[in-house]
Amino acid sequence: MEAHFQIFLILLAVLAGTALIARRANLAPAILLMLAGIALAFVPTMPAFALPPELVLLVVLPPLIYSSSVAMSWREFKRNLRPIVLLAVGCVLFTAFAVATATHYLLGLPWSIGFLLGAIVAPPDVVAPLAIARRLHLPRRVMVILEGEGLANDATALILYRFAVAAITTGAFSLPVAAGEFAAIVVGEIAFGIGVGWLMLRARHYSRDPQVEITLSVLTPYLAFWIPEHVGGSGVIATVACGLYMSWNGPLWISSATRLQGVFFWDLMVYLIEGMLFLLTGFQMRLIYEKSKIFPLDEIMIATALVLAIVVIARFAWTFPATILPRLLSSSLRARDPLPPWRQTFIIGFTGVRGTVSLATALALPLTLSTGAAFPYRDQILFIAFGVIFFTLIGLGLTLPAVVRWLGLGNQGRAEHQREHEQEIAARREALDSALRSLETMTNDRELSDEVVRLLRARHEVRTNQLPEGLKPDDNDASALGIELTRELITVERKFIHVMLRDGKITDETRRRIERDLDLEEASLANRSYGELPL
Numbered sequence: 001m002e003a004h005f006q007i008f009l010i011l012l013a014v015l016a017g018t019a020l021i022a023r024r025a026n027l028a029p030a031i032l033l034m035l036a037g038i039a040l041a042f043v044p045t046m047p048a049f050a051l052p053p054e055l056v057l058l059v060v061l062p063p064l065i066y067s068s069s070v071a072m073s074w075r076e077f078k079r080n081l082r083p084i085v086l087l088a089v090g091c092v093l094f095t096a097f098a099v100a101t102a103t104h105y106l107l108g109l110p111w112s113i114g115f116l117l118g119a120i121v122a123p124p125d126v127v128a129p130l131a132i133a134r135r136l137h138l139p140r141r142v143m144v145i146l147e148g149e150g151l152a153n154d155a156t157a158l159i160l161y162r163f164a165v166a167a168i169t170t171g172a173f174s175l176p177v178a179a180g181e182f183a184a185i186v187v188g189e190i191a192f193g194i195g196v197g198w199l200m201l202r203a204r205h206y207s208r209d210p211q212v213e214i215t216l217s218v219l220t221p222y223l224a225f226w227i228p229e230h231v232g233g234s235g236v237i238a239t240v241a242c243g244l245y246m247s248w249n250g251p252l253w254i255s256s257a258t259r260l261q262g263v264f265f266w267d268l269m270v271y272l273i274e275g276m277l278f279l280l281t282g283f284q285m286r287l288i289y290e291k292s293k294i295f296p297l298d299e300i301m302i303a304t305a306l307v308l309a310i311v312v313i314a315r316f317a318w319t320f321p322a323t324i325l326p327r328l329l330s331s332s333l334r335a336r337d338p339l340p341p342w343r344q345t346f347i348i349g350f351t352g353v354r355g356t357v358s359l360a361t362a363l364a365l366p367l368t369l370s371t372g373a374a375f376p377y378r379d380q381i382l383f384i385a386f387g388v389i390f391f392t393l394i395g396l397g398l399t400l401p402a403v404v405r406w407l408g409l410g411n412q413g414r415a416e417h418q419r420e421h422e423q424e425i426a427a428r429r430e431a432l433d434s435a436l437r438s439l440e441t442m443t444n445d446r447e448l449s450d451e452v453v454r455l456l457r458a459r460h461e462v463r464t465n466q467l468p469e470g471l472k473p474d475d476n477d478a479s480a481l482g483i484e485l486t487r488e489l490i491t492v493e494r495k496f497i498h499v500m501l502r503d504g505k506i507t508d509e510t511r512r513r514i515e516r517d518l519d520l521e522e523a524s525l526a527n528r529s530y531g532e533l534p535l
Contacts, residue, residue: 002308007049014040015275029133030278034390037282046285051280053364054222056356058226058274061154062239066149066221067270068126070250077244083145086322087348088152091315095122096160098314099307107303113377116164120362120381121311121388123157126150126356127274132397133351137413140420142344146351154357157459159185159362161234163428169369179217183341185233193241196224201246201253211259214265219245261519277356281389284359288386291379298382304387311388312352319349341406350403353396355387361400362386425467432464481524490518492526 018036022029040046077084096118103114163178200220204213212527224242229235254262292300323345327334362385365378404410439456442448466482494515501511 007047010040011279015272017273017281028136029275030127030132031394033275033278034282037279038285039282040279041283041286048290049274049280049283051359051363052362054092056277057364058229060277060362061357062221062225062235063218064127064270064273065101065151065154065236065239066224066225066243067266068147069240070247072147072244072247073144074244074248076140077148080141080144080148080321082326083322084148084152085148086326087145087319089156089323091149091318092122092153092156093313094318095311097155098317098431101311102310103303107308109377110378112164112168114453116161116168116365116376117307117381117384119157119160119164120252120358120385121354122160123153123306123354123357124150124315124352125357125393126154127277127355132259132400136401136416138347138404139409139412140416141340142347142409145348151240152237154513155186155189155234156238157357157405158234158236158361162234165366169366171200181232185228186237189228189233189235189237192228192239193224193238193243194237196220196244196246197242197249200242201249204258205253208254208255208260213254214262217262217266220278226522253524281356281359284363284386288383289419292383295380295383300383303380304391306393307384308388311354312392315352316346316349319345343409347404347407347409350396351400353392354385355393356389358389416461428467429464432467436460486525487522491524494518 015033019029022032025032031404041048047370053494080177098112099121100111103109103117104111109117126147127150128149128349130143132142133146159182163181197220200216200223204216207213207216220240220242224239225235227235228238298398324339326339327339361381365381366375367378368374369376392403437461439453443453497506497514497518506514
């Protein structure tokens with residue numbers, strides 16, 4: 001037990017150190033974390049550690065999917081539902097079929113094993129490519145499509161994976177039955193996920209306690225995921241539906257105190273989970289390397305290279321026709337949603353990084369069949385899956401920034417970002433104008449003292465004056481200078497409060513209450529730094 005805890009502390013230290021190095025080197029942390037995990041795995045004194053697949057599929061995956069779903073805009077998800085479904089369902093099935101066909105005819109694998117391998121390596125990871133893409137400031141619609149695909153494609157892959165494993169272990173498979181079960185799972189999980197979201201949102205609202213509400217928020221993804229998974233579904237669709245329901249309805253039901261605390265809690269939890277996942281994924285290299293020794297090296301490397309080439313090519317082969325053909329077949333779609341620039345379609349096809357779900361499903365393969373015989377090709381599948389994860393993460397992840405610069409998509413993203421900031425400033429002004437009209441009504445309808453009215457008007461004037469006229473340098477200089485000076489004044493207040501505490505003039509509880517107000521004001525200043533556009 002002590003040894004395991006020491007390993008955990010080492011991983012935490014490596015996680016923090018690698019994140020600092022990644023920031024200095026301007027690299028995606030996921031890439032360095034996986035490389036660090038591989039390096040740690042081969043340290044002579046480091047014990048081998050097998051990543052339990054149930055840890056990923058049942059413990060780690062639900063909160064990651066749920067947090068991404070809550071962060072996703074339901075309106076934008078619905079608006080881009082067609083390309084998301086085409087990628088999350090169509091591209092996964094197409095890639096699995098392409099892998100099965102190639103491995104059957106070129107490597108001699110049975111069809112069932114080929115489909116199983118295809119189901120494992122077909123779904124792109126949602127964490128790594130988005131972490132890289134956000135730093136590159138891709139156009140918003142590209143980000144929405146990639147994030148929506150990453151949320152839903154695991155469900156398609158996990159259902160296909162279950163069908164393939166069942167067919168291999170029992171020797172029976174019926175396409176019509178599987179298609180019917182797939183449709184029933186999708187419809188049932190959507191309804192169940194919305195029901196869980198409805199129930200938990202009301203439970204959180206009536207609890208009126210931030211600690212209780214955050215605890216319920218942690219339970220929510222597991223409730224949405226485990227029950228469908230236990231009865232034969234994937235759990236992913238229900239968790240996504242639950243998260244999208246909470247995203248759309250939560251703002252009117254969740255208190256500000258819960259929202260402030262919950263954001264910090266979930267950010268930290270997701271950061272630790274994602275970092276540990278990539279570290280532990282790299283940590284598996286030692287075990288996979290030991291298993292690969294029983295196979296001829298050239299054969300296993302050829303198989304890995306073939307599957308890697310197929311998953312990369314298949315994504316491009318699906319993405320471009322799936323973008324063009326619907327518009328050729330539907331004039332109304334052409335008018336409503338014109339063909340996007342080829343550069344955006346290309347970058348969607350390029351970001352096919354595989355991740356921990358592929359590794360977890362490979363690790364979760366049963367050791368034996370129902371007859372007691374060893375599960376066929378299990379170790380080969382595990383090695384190929386890890387190879388595809390490694391080379392897509394390192395190869396595509398490292399080259400993605402150069403590809404984005406070559407396509408010029410970063411400029412589009414920055415222009416969109418600036419327009420969004422301009423819309424935000426306009427929305428803030430309109431909201432303040434609405435509040436001012438309400439203040440006039442309150443003043444006329446209620447017997448408010450002059451002092452109260454002056455305080456409310458002063459608050460309104462301060463917030464209005466904090467908004468810049470625009471995002472041009474000349475318009476923004478005064479606002480930026482005001483924010484910087486306010487930060488300096490907050491620092492002076494904070495130091496003075498510390499002196500008063502040291503001299504015994506206030507208690508620790510008083511200091512904490514004052515510091516909380518200063519912290520909230522400073523966080524508000526960071527939220528209003530409109531001039532700090534991404535580079």
